[in-house]
Amino acid sequence: MTLHIINQSPLGGSALQDCLGSFVEGDALLLIEDAVYAAASPAEHKLPQGQVFALAADAQARGVTLAQAVTGIDETAWVDLCVAHTPIVSWFR
Amino acid sequence: MTLHIINQSPLGGSALQDCLGSFVEGDALLLIEDAVYAAASPAEHKLPQGQVFALAADAQARGVTLAQAVTGIDETAWVDLCVAHTPIVSWFR
Amino acid sequence: MAKSILALCRHAPYGNALAREGLEAILACAAMDQVPSVLFSGDGVYQLLEQDPVAINEKSLRRNLQALPMFGIEHIHVCRKSADARGIAADTLQLAGAEIVLLADTGPFIRGFDQVLSF
Amino acid sequence: MAKSILALCRHAPYGNALAREGLEAILACAAMDQVPSVLFSGDGVYQLLEQDPVAINEKSLRRNLQALPMFGIEHIHVCRKSADARGIAADTLQLAGAEIVLLADTGPFIRGFDQVLSF
Amino acid sequence: MQFTLVVYGAPHSSEGAATALRFARAALATGHSIYRVFFYADGVHNGSALAAPPQDEQDLLGQWQSLQQSHALDLTVCIAAAQRRGLLSESEANRLEKPSANLADGFTLAGLGQLAEAAAVSDRLISFGG
Amino acid sequence: MQFTLVVYGAPHSSEGAATALRFARAALATGHSIYRVFFYADGVHNGSALAAPPQDEQDLLGQWQSLQQSHALDLTVCIAAAQRRGLLSESEANRLEKPSANLADGFTLAGLGQLAEAAAVSDRLISFGG
Numbered sequence: 001m002t003l004h005i006i007n008q009s010p011l012g013g014s015a016l017q018d019c020l021g022s023f024v025e026g027d028a029l030l031l032i033e034d035a036v037y038a039a040a041s042p043a044e045h046k047l048p049q050g051q052v053f054a055l056a057a058d059a060q061a062r063g064v065t066l067a068q069a070v071t072g073i074d075e076t077a078w079v080d081l082c083v084a085h086t087p088i089v090s091w092f093r
Numbered sequence: 094m095t096l097h098i099i100n101q102s103p104l105g106g107s108a109l110q111d112c113l114g115s116f117v118e119g120d121a122l123l124l125i126e127d128a129v130y131a132a133a134s135p136a137e138h139k140l141p142q143g144q145v146f147a148l149a150a151d152a153q154a155r156g157v158t159l160a161q162a163v164t165g166i167d168e169t170a171w172v173d174l175c176v177a178h179t180p181i182v183s184w185f186r
Numbered sequence: 187m188a189k190s191i192l193a194l195c196r197h198a199p200y201g202n203a204l205a206r207e208g209l210e211a212i213l214a215c216a217a218m219d220q221v222p223s224v225l226f227s228g229d230g231v232y233q234l235l236e237q238d239p240v241a242i243n244e245k246s247l248r249r250n251l252q253a254l255p256m257f258g259i260e261h262i263h264v265c266r267k268s269a270d271a272r273g274i275a276a277d278t279l280q281l282a283g284a285e286i287v288l289l290a291d292t293g294p295f296i297r298g299f300d301q302v303l304s305f
Numbered sequence: 306m307a308k309s310i311l312a313l314c315r316h317a318p319y320g321n322a323l324a325r326e327g328l329e330a331i332l333a334c335a336a337m338d339q340v341p342s343v344l345f346s347g348d349g350v351y352q353l354l355e356q357d358p359v360a361i362n363e364k365s366l367r368r369n370l371q372a373l374p375m376f377g378i379e380h381i382h383v384c385r386k387s388a389d390a391r392g393i394a395a396d397t398l399q400l401a402g403a404e405i406v407l408l409a410d411t412g413p414f415i416r417g418f419d420q421v422l423s424f
Numbered sequence: 425m426q427f428t429l430v431v432y433g434a435p436h437s438s439e440g441a442a443t444a445l446r447f448a449r450a451a452l453a454t455g456h457s458i459y460r461v462f463f464y465a466d467g468v469h470n471g472s473a474l475a476a477p478p479q480d481e482q483d484l485l486g487q488w489q490s491l492q493q494s495h496a497l498d499l500t501v502c503i504a505a506a507q508r509r510g511l512l513s514e515s516e517a518n519r520l521e522k523p524s525a526n527l528a529d530g531f532t533l534a535g536l537g538q539l540a541e542a543a544a545v546s547d548r549l550i551s552f553g554g
Numbered sequence: 555m556q557f558t559l560v561v562y563g564a565p566h567s568s569e570g571a572a573t574a575l576r577f578a579r580a581a582l583a584t585g586h587s588i589y590r591v592f593f594y595a596d597g598v599h600n601g602s603a604l605a606a607p608p609q610d611e612q613d614l615l616g617q618w619q620s621l622q623q624s625h626a627l628d629l630t631v632c633i634a635a636a637q638r639r640g641l642l643s644e645s646e647a648n649r650l651e652k653p654s655a656n657l658a659d660g661f662t663l664a665g666l667g668q669l670a671e672a673a674a675v676s677d678r679l680i681s682f683g684g
Contacts, residue, residue: 200569201569202568
C-alpha cells in the first residue's frame with residue numbers, strides 16, 4: 001500500500017488534488033511542509049477518512065491546529081510509516 | 094490600468110485564479126511560459142473578454158493553438174504593452 | 187517624483203524563501219524611505235498566522251512582520267477572499283502597531299500604484 | 306531482486322527543468338538496465354503534445370520522449386483524467402514506437418511498484 | 425522609457441531568466457533603456473561564473489554578459505540572497521573565509537536598497553518569476 | 555532497512571533539503587541505514603562549499619557534512635544537473651576551463667546511473683521536493 005507525501009499548500013498548487021486522484025483505500029497520506037494547511041480542515045479539502053498524517057513540527061511552525069481526523073506525527077513515526085508502506089510517492093511543487 | 098502577467102499553467106498552480114480575482118475591466122492580461130496553456134480554451138479558464146494576450150513564441154514552443162479571443166504577440170509588442178500600462182503585476186509560481 | 191510601490195505577498199511562509207525574502211525587501215525599501223504599501227493575498231495570508239518554527243530550526247517570520255510598523259508601514263492590506271477561502275477569520279488577524287485593512291476587491295487597489303513588487 | 310521502478314512525470318515542459326531532468330533520469334535508468342515504467346499525470350501530459358521550441362531557444366523535449374522506445378520503454382502510461390481536464394483528446398496522443406496506455410485509475414497502478422521517482 | 429527588470433528564476437531551473445533576456449533584448453532594440461536588472465531569490469544564480477550547460481543548450485550567462493557589454497547594462501545581484509545561495513565575489517569570499525569565488529564578470533553584488541531605488545526612479549518595473 | 559533519499563530542493567530556497575535532513579537523522583537514529591542521498595535538479599546546490607547563510611539561520615551544509623562524517627553517508631550530486639547550475643569539483647572546473655571550483659567536502663559528483671542503481675537496490679526510496 002502506497003504512502004503519499006504532499007508538501008504543497010492545498011490552494012497554492014495541484015499536488016494535493018493530483019494525489020487524491022491517485023489515492024486508493026488503504027493507502028496512507030502524509031502532509032508535510034506547506035501541505036499541513038490542509039490538515040486544519042480535512043473535510044473541506046476532501047481528504048480520505050483515516051490514515052491521514054501530518055508532520056507535527058511543520059504544523060506547529062505554521063500555527064496550524066490539526067483536525068481530529070489527522071494524526072500528528074514526529075520524524076521517527078514518519079520513518080516507521082515508510083517502513084510499513086511501499087511505494088512511497090512524493091507529490092511536490 | 095494594470096498589465097497582469099502570468100507564467101504558471103492554469104491547473105498547476107493558483108497564479109491564474111489569484112490574478113483573475115484582482116482583474117478589473119480595462120486591465121490587460123498576458124499569458125507567458127506555462128500559462129499559455131490557458132490560451133487554448135479561454136472560456137473554460139474564465140479569462141476576461143478582450144485584452145487577453147499570449148506570447149506567441151511560448152505557445153508555439155508548447156504546441157498550443159491560441160483561441161481566437163487571445164491575441165498572440167511577440168516580445169516587441171510585449172514591451173509596448175508595458176509602456177501602455179501601469180502598474181505591471183507578475184503572478185508566478 | 188518617486189513612484190508609489192506596492193509589495194504583493196502571495197506565498198506561504200517556510201515552504202520556500204519567497205515569503206522571507208519578500209519581507210526583507212519590504213523592510214529594505216522602507217529603510218530607504220521608499221515605504222511600500224503591502225498586500226497579502228492568496229497563500230500569503232498564511233504569513234499573518236501565529237508561528238512557532240523552532241521545531242523546524244527556522245526563525246519566526248512574524249518577527250519580520252512585526253517590524254513593519256517601526257518602518258512606517260502601519261496598514262497591512264489583506265485580500266478578504268483569500269482569507270475566507272483559507273478559513274481564516276478576519277478578526278483573528280492582528281499585528282501590534284498596525285491596522286489590518288481587509289480588501290473586498292484588490293483589483294482597484296492594485297491599480298493605484300506605479301510599481302508592484304511580487305513575492 | 307532489483308526493485309520495480311515507476312517514473313511519475315507531473316510537470317509541463319520548458320517552464321521549469323523538472324520535465325527535462327525527469328526524462329534524462331528515465332533514460333539513464335533504462336540505460337542501466339533498470340527500465341522504469343513511465344506515467345504522465347497532471348501537467349505532465351502536456352509533455353506529450355507536439356512541440357516547437359526553437360523560438361525560445363530550447364531543444365525539443367519530444368526528442369527525449371521519442372528516445373524512450375529505443376531504450377526498451379514501449380508503453381507510455383497516461384492519466385486519462387489529467388488529459389481530459391486539459392482538453393487533450395486521447396487519440397491525439399501518439400509516440401512513434403510506443404503504445405500510449407490510458408489509465409482510468411492511476412492509484413492501483415502506482416501501488417504495483419516498489420519505488421516511485423517523481424518529476 | 426526606462427525599465428527595471430527583477431529576475432527571480434535561476435537559469436536552467438525555471439524559464440524566467442530566459443524570458444527576461446528575450447524581453448530585455450526587445451526593449452533595447454526598440455529604443456528603450458534598462459535602468460537595472462536586479463537578480464533576487466534564486467535569480468542570483470544567473471551571476472554564476474561556473475555554469476556549464478551542455479553545448480546544445482543556450483548559454484544564458486554569455487547572453488547576459490554580451491548585453492551588459494553592448495549596452496553597459498547594470499546587472500545587480502542581491503548580496504544577501506547571493507550569500508545564502510553560495511554566490512560570492514572575490515572580496516566576499518575572502519571576508520567570509522570561503523575557499524573560492526564564483527561571481528561572473530559583468531555582475532555586481534549590492535544590497536536591497538538598489539531594488540528600492542530602481543523601483544522608485546524607473547518608469548516601469550517588471551518581474552520575471554522563478 | 556536501507557533508505558535512499560532523493561533531494562530536489564536547494565537549501566534556503568525551498569524547505570525540502572531541511573526536511574530531508576530531519577528525516578535522515580530520524581532514520582539513522584532508529585537503526586536504519588541510508589544507502590545514498592542523491593541530489594538532483596536544484597538540490598545540487600546542497601553541495602555548494604560557498605553558501606554563507608546569516609548566523610541566525612541554520613547551516614544546512616554543516617549538517618550534511620556532519621552526518622556524512624558520523625555515518626559515512628554517501629552524498630552524491632548529479633554531475634549533469636550540477637554542471638548546468640554551476641557546481642563544479644576541482645577536476646570538473648579544470649576540464650571545463652572554469653575559473654574556480656565550489657563542490658563542498660563530503661559530496662561526490664556522479665552520473666544518473668547512481669540514482670538508478672540506488673533505486674534498484676534500496677529497500678525504500680523517498681523524494682524531497684523542491
